[in-house]
Amino acid sequence: xxxxxxxxxxxxxxxxxxxxxxxxxxxxxxxxxxxxxxxxxxxxxxxxxxxxxxxxxxxxxxxxxxxxxxxxxxxxxxxxxxxxxxxxxxxxxxxxxxxxxxxxxxxxxxxxxxxxxxxxxxxxxxxxxxxxxxxxxxxxxxxxxxxxxxxxxxxxxxxxxxxxxxxxxxxxxxxxxxxxxxxxxxxxxxxxxxxxxxxxxxxxxxxxxxxxxxxxxxxxxxxxxxxxxxxxxxxxxxxxxxxx
Amino acid sequence: xxxxxxxxxxxxxxxxxxxxxxxxxxxxxxxxxxxxxxxxxxxxxxxxxxxxxxxxxxxxxxxxxxxxxxxxxxxxxxxxxxxxxxxxxxxxxxxxxxxxxxxxxxxxxxxxxxxxxxxxxxxxxxxxxxxxxxxxxxxxxxxxxxxxxxxxxxxxxxxxxxxxxxxxxxxxxxxxxxxxxxxxxxxxxxxxxxxxxxxxxxxxxxxxxxxxxxxxxxxxxxxxxxxxxxxxxxxxxxxxxxxxxxxxxxxxxxxxxxxxxxxxxxxxxxxxxxxxxxxxxxxxxxxxxxxxxxxxxxxxxxxxxxxxxxxxxxxxxxxxxxxxxxxxxxxxxxxxxxxxxxxxxxxxxxxxxxxxxxxxxxxxxxxxxxxxxxxxxxxxxxxxxxxxxxxxxxxxxxxxxxxxxxxxxxxxxxxxxxxxxxxxxxxxxxxxxxxxxxxxxxxxxxxxxxxxxxxxxxxxxxxxxxxxxxxxxxxxxxxxxxxxxx
Numbered sequence: 001x002x003x004x005x006x007x008x009x010x011x012x013x014x015x016x017x018x019x020x021x022x023x024x025x026x027x028x029x030x031x032x033x034x035x036x037x038x039x040x041x042x043x044x045x046x047x048x049x050x051x052x053x054x055x056x057x058x059x060x061x062x063x064x065x066x067x068x069x070x071x072x073x074x075x076x077x078x079x080x081x082x083x084x085x086x087x088x089x090x091x092x093x094x095x096x097x098x099x100x101x102x103x104x105x106x107x108x109x110x111x112x113x114x115x116x117x118x119x120x121x122x123x124x125x126x127x128x129x130x131x132x133x134x135x136x137x138x139x140x141x142x143x144x145x146x147x148x149x150x151x152x153x154x155x156x157x158x159x160x161x162x163x164x165x166x167x168x169x170x171x172x173x174x175x176x177x178x179x180x181x182x183x184x185x186x187x188x189x190x191x192x193x194x195x196x197x198x199x200x201x202x203x204x205x206x207x208x209x210x211x212x213x214x215x216x217x218x219x220x221x222x223x224x225x226x227x228x229x230x231x232x233x234x235x236x237x238x239x240x241x242x243x244x
Numbered sequence: 245x246x247x248x249x250x251x252x253x254x255x256x257x258x259x260x261x262x263x264x265x266x267x268x269x270x271x272x273x274x275x276x277x278x279x280x281x282x283x284x285x286x287x288x289x290x291x292x293x294x295x296x297x298x299x300x301x302x303x304x305x306x307x308x309x310x311x312x313x314x315x316x317x318x319x320x321x322x323x324x325x326x327x328x329x330x331x332x333x334x335x336x337x338x339x340x341x342x343x344x345x346x347x348x349x350x351x352x353x354x355x356x357x358x359x360x361x362x363x364x365x366x367x368x369x370x371x372x373x374x375x376x377x378x379x380x381x382x383x384x385x386x387x388x389x390x391x392x393x394x395x396x397x398x399x400x401x402x403x404x405x406x407x408x409x410x411x412x413x414x415x416x417x418x419x420x421x422x423x424x425x426x427x428x429x430x431x432x433x434x435x436x437x438x439x440x441x442x443x444x445x446x447x448x449x450x451x452x453x454x455x456x457x458x459x460x461x462x463x464x465x466x467x468x469x470x471x472x473x474x475x476x477x478x479x480x481x482x483x484x485x486x487x488x489x490x491x492x493x494x495x496x497x498x499x500x501x502x503x504x505x506x507x508x509x510x511x512x513x514x515x516x517x518x519x520x521x522x523x524x525x526x527x528x529x530x531x532x533x534x535x536x537x538x539x540x541x542x543x544x545x546x547x548x549x550x551x552x553x554x555x556x557x558x559x560x561x562x563x564x565x566x567x568x569x570x571x572x573x574x575x576x577x578x579x580x581x582x583x584x585x586x587x588x589x590x591x592x593x594x595x596x597x598x599x600x601x602x603x604x605x606x607x608x609x610x611x612x613x614x615x616x617x618x619x620x621x622x623x624x625x626x627x628x629x630x631x632x633x634x635x636x637x638x639x640x641x642x643x644x645x646x647x648x649x650x651x652x653x654x655x656x657x658x659x660x661x662x663x664x665x666x667x668x669x670x671x672x673x674x675x676x677x678x679x680x681x682x683x684x685x686x687x688x689x690x691x692x693x694x695x696x697x698x699x700x701x702x703x704x705x706x707x708x709x710x711x712x713x714x715x716x717x718x719x720x721x722x723x724x725x726x727x728x729x730x
Contacts, residue, residue, distance in 0.1 A: 014728060024641040076571035079724045091571075099569040104497050113493055116486040117570055 002088075004169060004200050005051040005074060010083035012069055012224075013040040043069045044224045046083075051217070056201040058215035058232060060208070060239050065221040067204045071171050074202065089168030089200075092118065097178070098158030103147035107138055107157055110146055114161045128164050135190075136160035137183070152179045163190050170194060171202045208236050248462045258462050262455040269447045275612040279695035281440030285313040286432040289361070290398035292322045296425060297418055299334070299382060300389040305427065307416035308341070309378040313433040316372040319349070319380060320361040322428035324394035329354045332387035336364045339379045346370050346378075353387060361430075369433065378431065397425035439698040483576060490580035491587070494555075498584075509591040513544050514599075524660045531662045534691050537600045541686045542659030544592045549625055549679060550650050552585035556629030557646060560637045564730040574723045578629045586622055593618075596690075606693030613695055616704075617685040623708040624678055630715030637726045657683065678707035 044066045051057050059067050072078050073085055075093040100117035101110050111132055115125040133139060136156045138149075146154055155178035172195075178187055195201045195214060205211055211218060211232065218235035220227045222242075228235045248255055273280065287309060297305055309319075319336050332353045338346040349364040356362050372378070387393060397416070415424045439446075461473040499505040517540045525535060532538050559577040560567070567574065593614075601607065636642040657679045666674050674680065681703035688696045 024639045027639065077568065077727060093570065096569050099565050102493055102497070104500060105493060109493075109496065113489045116489040117566060117572075119486075119570075119572070122485045 002053045003050045004053050004088045005202075006084075006086040007047060007049050007070075007074070008084045008086075010044055010047045010070075010073065010080045010085060011042060012044040012066075012073060012078060013042050013081040042224050044073075044080075044221075047221070047224070047226050048083075049219055049226065049229050051200060051202070053200055054198060055217050056195055056203065056215045058211035058218040059202065059204045059221065060206075060211060060218060060236065061221035061227075064223075066224045067221055068173065070221070071173060071202060071204060075171055087169065090119070091169040091171060092162070092165060092167035093171040094162055094173065096173075097162055098154060101146060101154065101158065104145055106144055107142040107146055107149070110157065111161055114158070115164075118162065118165075120165065132160045132164050135164075135186075152183075155179055156183055159187050159190075163187075163194060166194070166197065167199055169200045169202070173204045174206075208240065212236055247466050248459055251466060254462050254466060258455075258458050261458045262451070265451055265454045269451060271612065272616075273443070273447070275609045276695040277609065279610075279697060280437070280443055282314075282434040282436045283697060284432070285435045287311045287430045289430050290322075290426055290428045292324065292359075292396035292428045293398050294396060294425070295324055295394045296397045296416075296423065296427070297395045298389055299384050299393050299395060300387045300391070301384055302389075303383075303419055305382045305395060305416060305418055307380055307427045307429070309380060309429070309431050310376070312372050312375050312378055312431070314371070314373045314436045315434045316346075316366060316370045316378070316431060317433040318363050318365045319431050320363045320429060321382065322360070322396050323356050323362050324359060324396050325392050326353065326356050326358050327392040328390065329356065330391075332391065333385050334362070334387070334393070335383045335385060337381040337383070338366070338370075339381070340375055341377045341379055343379060346372075350385070353384075353391065353393065356393070361428075363432075372433070380429065396428045398428055437698045479573065483572065486572070487576065487580055487583065490576070491584050494581065494584040495587070506591065509588050510595050513540060513547060513592050514595050516543050516547075517599075520660050528661055531664060534600075534603050534605060536603045537596075537605055537690055538687060539660055540596050540599050541690060542657065542683050544589070544596050545621065545683050545686060546654055546657055546659055546679060547592070548585060548589040548621065549682075550654070551588065552582050552625045553628050553632060554646065554650065555585060556581040556625075557632045557636050557643060559629070560633045560726055561640075561730065567727055567730060574726060575630075575719065578633045578719075579626070582622070582626045582629055585625075589618065600690045605690050608689070608693035610689045610693060610695040613689060614686065617682060617689075617696075620704045620708040621682045623712045624682070627708070627711030627713070627715030630719040631711070634718050634722050637722070638729055653677075653679065659683075675703070678703070678711070681707060 047066075047070065059070065061067050069078070071093070073080055074087060075091055076087075077093075098114065100114040102113060105113065111129065112122075112125055116122075133142060136159075138153060138157055141149065141153065146157070149157070159178050172191070178184065192214075195203070203211070203215060215232045217230065218232040219229045220235050220239045227242075228238050248258060297303060299305065316338070319338060321336065330353075333350045334353060334356065335348060335350045337348050340346060347366045347370060349366060351362065351364060382395070384393070415422050416427050417423070457473070461471045464471040465474045465477075499508070502508060504511065517536070520539055520543070521536065524539075528535065556578045559581045560574070563577045567577075632642055632646060656674070656677055663671075663674075663680075681700060685696045685700050685704055688694055688700065
């Protein structure tokens with residue numbers, strides 16, 4: 001099996017006291033007082049695992065265990081403090097939908113803007129524009145500024161843009177089921193389609209039942225450390241036991 | 245590099261690239277004209293204030309010119325009255341301070357005009373490079389006192405230009421007797437630039453470096469290896485669509501609710517100019533040629549500088565939500581802001597050129613050099629944006645500091661006042677202001693119809709290079725840390 005993601009002894013540290021300093025004056029004062037000690041908070045400590053092509057990997061753990069941090073590291077948003085991460089293929093992170101939307105622009109303009117931000121080419125977007133529009137069911141509103149949209153409509157548009165590609169590596173933070181009942185079913189089906197469509201998936205969720213159903217592998221994180229990896233059922237059982 | 249020659253398609257592109265380079269160098273040479281080699285120079289023209297002598301065959305006036313150019317072409321002397329033009333000639337002797345004769349020029353009295361400078365051209369230009377002073381003697385042949393041909397002097401302390409010690413230095417000999425004052429005369433000639441001598445070798449080296457680089461880059465590209473240019477090309481291909489979307493967003497948002505839309509980009513500098521013209525014209529108009537163009541050039545270029553930096557400065561924090569969610573090279577954010585401002589600048593060039601031409605500025609081949617100024621200015625501003633947006637990501641104080649400093653900067657740049665109001669001793673420091681260099685570049689072209697001087701090029705190139713190198717270094721070094729602070 002080909003390894004598409006290799007995480008090698010990765011640690012991610014934040015300097016906590018530094019983050020309090022946000023103005024030049026505070027920085028100078030604390031520099032003079034020698035308060036800027038390198039106190040590190042380790043969000044991840046020595047994490048290693050790898051993912052084969054076609055794997056659907058569930059990442060579980062309590063709040064603050066470092067699940068989102070590992071996703072951001074794999075997406076390339078963070079550089080690890082120590083260790084390395086190797087990825088092969090195009091990654092589509094679905095960390096937060098519609099983050100590139102601009103409320104002043106129309107729906108149509110936002111499809112192109114957001115598509116460009118997600119890394120789609122112009123030709124691809126033009127070709128698939130109708131498909132996006134159809135899936136979002138927003139035909140009559142598409143030329144209005146999206147600040148006039150309801151939050152549900154905005155999510156529908158964002159979901160439609162984000163899921164139009166067939167990604168090689170898909171990173172999902174909680175299943176994205178958005179909009180009203182009917183659209184939720186539709187988007188859920190679409191997600192399942194993507195996840196079962198041969199893509200490699202990294203999936204963070206608190207819903208153990210869904211993880212057991214969808215994933216063939218799981219990683220359990222606890223306070224920045226890997227507690228257990230491997231077979232989904234075993235990892236989930238161990239995690240459930242720890243919760244008591 | 246060998247593989248380039250076997251691949252005809254790539255070889256053709258490389259050859260085209262070096263041909264374009266050669267063509268640009270030739271175009272540059274043609275558009276710059278004589279300004280690459282020398283400047284036309286004249287010493288200050290003193291105002292005539294007082295009649296000092298009536299010259300005739302028995303009189304002699306001798307004085308020194310204490311500023312000399314590399315090649316002397318002519319001497320001009322102010323003539324006051326000429327009552328009778330019928331006979332005689334006026335003779336100007338030019339000599340070294342040690343009284344070795346350089347030239348003797350004579351002019352029939354019939355050619356003299358009243359109350360203006362009479363110019364005495366040397367038969368052939370004299371190489372006066374090693375001289376620091378010239379001795380000039382005025383005599384006549386066949387002129388009587390009755391003809392009343394008068395010379396004038398300037399002995400005022402006005403305009404703060406001359407100090408007391410200057411006044412003591414400015415003296416002349418009338419029939420061998422020392423008198424104080426400055427005879428109204430000036431000399432003209434040429435000053436040669438170092439660049440003129442080394443232009444062709446420099447151009448050849450530049451061309452060779454460029455050609456070799458293009459070929460080696462193409463070679464690496466075919467082999468699939470990375471190179472600076474190849475990487476830039478790949479990044480351009482990959483992010484050009486995103487870039488257009490981001491720039492388009494800036495524009496759509498800026499003009500969405502305005503009736504005139506793009507019209508404002510053109511109207512804004514014109515209206516600012518109008519206001520400043522009304523306010524400052526009585527103060528400075530007389531001392532500046534083509535005051536309208538002078539003003540508008542400053543307003544447009546300084547406007548671009550403050551707008552692009554002011555907008556670009558917050559580009560990292562404004563896009564925090566994107567930086568936190570999607571990976572892409574972070575330089576895209578500041579770059580897209582600077583590109584938006586550049587489009588505004590190009591639009592604002594339209595009224596600038598229109599006003600320049602309407603106000604009688606000369607149409608010259610030097611105008612072909614305007615893109616060089618704009619490109620260097622663009623690089624300079626982009627470098628500033630990189631530095632300041634990095635600083636802004638860590639300290640929000642940057643914005644407040646910038647607001648104050650940009651105002652100060654604007655007043656330190658000659659936008660609505662002439663450079664001549666700056667005291668001589670501060671001029672060197674004053675001219676180190678990069679905006680001074682960029683604006684002077686444009687004004688030389690638009691108002692004088694001439695190519696900028698080599699010193700001016702150097703000022704612009706150094707400003708742009710230093711700032712962009714520091715900017716890239718600072719930005720690259722810190723870009724991975726942004727996300728931890730946003």
